[in-house]
Amino acid sequence: MDPIAEAHRQWSARWPDHADHMAAVTSVMRAQQLLLSRVEAALKPHGLTFAAYEALRLLAFTRSGALPMGKMGVRLMVHPASVTNVIGRLEGRGLVERRPSPDDRRVVLAALTPAGREVAEEATAALHEAAFGMPGLPAEQAAGISAALRAVRVCAGELSDS
Structure with missing residues (x-):
């Protein structure tokens, strides 16, 4: 079972207007934990x-x-x-x-x-x-992740939309 999918289901039943945003934030936070762990493991020998x-x-x-x-x-x-x-x-x-x-x-x-x-x-x-902790992820998907997260940074006011 995917705990984030279950949380999304629960949120959808209670706060449907906010379920997708909650799942997005939770997914980013979990991915950050996973990637940081993998990157730090690759750097530890150094x-x-x-x-x-x-x-x-x-x-x-x-x-x-x-x-x-x-x-x-x-x-x-x-x-x-x-x-x-x-x-x-x-x-x-x-x-x-x-x-x-x-x-x-x-x-x-x-x-x-x-x-x-x-x-x-x-x-x-x-x-x-170590492929920066993402072995097996095609470069075009990595680029898509970067583009999606740039949109988040724009919404947060860190970057301009241009």
């Missing part, structure tokens, strides 16, 4: 959480391997305290270092170390091997 991986990968995408901590928060869509926490853990492992910006000494940069770049590449290969 000693990374998904948040740490995202920070390393973001830095690896830059030309210089460094970004201001504030800009990282914006790009990762997380609170600045979360960036500070993740960067602190990565710094403790020698994967990232903090340094003042040469352009503005008030700005702190997070900079990828050679060891950090190596771990980022290895972890990326592991996620590719």
Whole structure:
């Protein structure tokens, strides 16, 4: 039995105008739990959480391997305290270092170390091997999921509809 389908049936009997939205939210939340578990399992051998991986990968995408901590928060869509926490853990492992910006000494940069770049590449290969937790899902369906969730982000006001 699918618990979400049963919840949808129950909701439909009581609040039919809201049943589809409830099932959609519950499905997204459950899928997030499943995917995070699978992604974290692929990253565990590299000693990374998904948040740490995202920070390393973001830095690896830059030309210089460094970004201001504030800009990282914006790009990762997380609170600045979360960036500070993740960067602190990565710094403790020698994967990232903090340094003042040469352009503005008030700005702190997070900079990828050679060891950090190596771990980022290895972890990326592991996620590719694990199909980001969705093995067997065709690319066109993955693209459809992204498009549907973009619509949710637009409805939430995070993005414009254009």
